[in-house]
Amino acid sequence: MAGIYIHIPFCRKACHYCNFHFSTQTQYIEPFTNALLEELAIQKDYLKNPIETIYFGGGTPSIMSQQNIERIMGQISKHYNLADSFECTLEANPDDINLEKLSAWKSIGINRLSLGIQSFQANALEWMNRAHSVEQSHQAIQLAYRAGIMNLSVDLIYGTPHLTDKELISDLDTIKSYGIPHVSCYALTVEEKTALHKMIQLKKIENIDTTHQSNHFNIIVENLQEQGMDHYEISNFAKPGHRSKHNSNYWKGIPYLGLGPSAHSFNTDTRQWNIANNQLYIQSISNGIVPFEIERLPIATQFNEYMMISLRCMEGFSTQTILDRFGINFLNHSLLIAANFETKGQLIKTATGFTLTKEAKFFADGIASDFFWID
Ligand code: SF4
Known part of the structure; x- marks a missing residue:
């Protein structure tokens, strides 16, 4: 899909x-x-x-x-x-x-x-x-x-x-x-x-x-x-x-193709984004070239994005997903930080991982950034 x-x-x-x-x-x-x-x-x-x-x-x-x-x-x-x-x-x-x-x-x-x-x-x-x-x-x-x-x-x-x-x-x-x-x-x-x-x-x-x-x-x-x-x-x-x-x-991290100026595309390993300029976009396509920049997504970036997105969603993050996609070091890192937020009443355990409490939802992005893996 x-x-x-x-x-x-x-x-x-x-x-x-x-x-x-x-x-x-x-x-x-x-x-x-x-x-x-x-x-x-x-x-x-x-x-x-x-x-x-x-x-x-x-x-x-x-x-x-x-x-x-x-x-x-x-x-x-x-x-x-x-x-x-x-x-x-x-x-x-x-x-x-x-x-x-x-x-x-x-x-x-x-x-x-x-x-x-x-x-x-x-x-x-x-x-x-x-x-x-x-x-x-x-x-x-x-x-x-x-x-x-x-x-x-x-x-x-x-x-x-x-x-x-x-x-x-x-x-x-x-x-x-x-x-x-x-x-x-x-x-x-x-x-x-x-x-x-x-x-x-x-x-x-x-x-x-x-x-x-x-x-x-x-x-x-x-x-x-x-x-x-x-x-x-x-x-x-x-x-x-x-x-x-x-x-x-x-x-969920399902691939997508973005078309038009400034649109982003994602295919799990790379992300690319078209030029954000209508004239240059039209001109480049008329020469048969899609004007985009591309970045390969290192594992730490993929992990940080997963934490940012999953904590914004009702289901929260899944410990099994972290283990399968990123490995045991990332899982241990997540559990350590989760324990801290759980003590503060901002995270609660679910059957599959952790999710934000009702009170913490407005602060989702700030909390997610504390989980970021910095190489
Ligand atoms: S300027 Fe256009 S894109 Fe921006 S919020 Fe208004 S209608 Fe939407």
């Missing part, structure tokens, strides 16, 4: 907090699509069949015309075999949604929609400089259901300075009222080279308050679990049968 990720590097508007690779120069969508189709043909032997998941991410995939999405799906089917029960997700912004588009996406195999809602509060959307309105979010959800796309996920951003607990709870209640089966919740982070970073430095807006964020995190966890969702990864919640297969496969 394997997955394909397609990076669509275009957006209508730059959100203030965003550090993903994207451009607002949408006049290059056509040459980009042609290059992407060519990259797919060049990379047709990167993965072993069948393909279990396809994920259109970005950027804003919903900015693409139906014809271009269809051309990409056609090219994937030409070069790879799709598994019988494949999952195909498309990230969409609410302002792009209409019934015609949804029906067309569904007819070509898109069976999961990830909606970039971020908040149902107008002031929060404005603060983030999002392109859509609250009304468009409600409409997008209703239209998706009307088109028969029931496998819906929504993204929320929490911890923005003016978002009150009451507003956050109201957003979670809205999710409940629509019966949304999957939610991804991200704490607002301040990345360098973003408008948000600059505005904070210039003291035009206040900085992020981590206590406010951890309160929001606790509200979200409690509320979504009450809605019957599993908190299956630190930022992800799903009703039974609705976990994202694509992301779950990333976390």
Whole structure:
């Protein structure tokens, strides 16, 4: 099994907090699509069949015309075999949604929609400089259901300075009222080279308050679990049968091919990433060369990644997996550190290894870094 990720590097508007690779120069969508189709043909032997998941991410995939999405799906089917029960997700912004588009996406195999809602509060959307309105979010959800796309996920951003607990709870209640089966919740982070970073430095807006964020995190966890969702990864919640297969496969270390500028690929021993520049990407592909850098993953890096990912997941890390994949020294190292966190009440034993306690989940990345193997 394997997955394909397609990076669509275009957006209508730059959100203030965003550090993903994207451009607002949408006049290059056509040459980009042609290059992407060519990259797919060049990379047709990167993965072993069948393909279990396809994920259109970005950027804003919903900015693409139906014809271009269809051309990409056609090219994937030409070069790879799709598994019988494949999952195909498309990230969409609410302002792009209409019934015609949804029906067309569904007819070509898109069976999961990830909606970039971020908040149902107008002031929060404005603060983030999002392109859509609250009304468009409600409409997008209703239209998706009307088109028969029931496998819906929504993204929320929490911890923005003016978002009150009451507003956050109201957003979670809205999710409940629509019966949304999957939610991804991200704490607002301040990345360098973003408008948000600059505005904070210039003291035009206040900085992020981590206590406010951890309160929001606790509200979200409690509320979504009450809605019957599993908190299956630190930022992800799903009703039974609705976990994202694509992301779950990333976390299990299953190979994937990333296509488009800035996209990463992974085949267990190596990771490679395409150039994060649309013009250079298009130009290089027109010369028959995929412009990427590659790194071989040393065992310590593979171990550190395993710890980082597994501690973010509900099941935690498995001692047998560590022994099988990395050997006895790595296992002893993990057990020693785990004992320390267990004493502090931040880790608990499971039948197969260790997982974070509820209280420690907000600090998952920091705790995982204490397990890192440094050569
Ligand atoms: S729509 Fe998404 S990718 Fe585009 S600028 Fe906003 S957050 Fe970034």
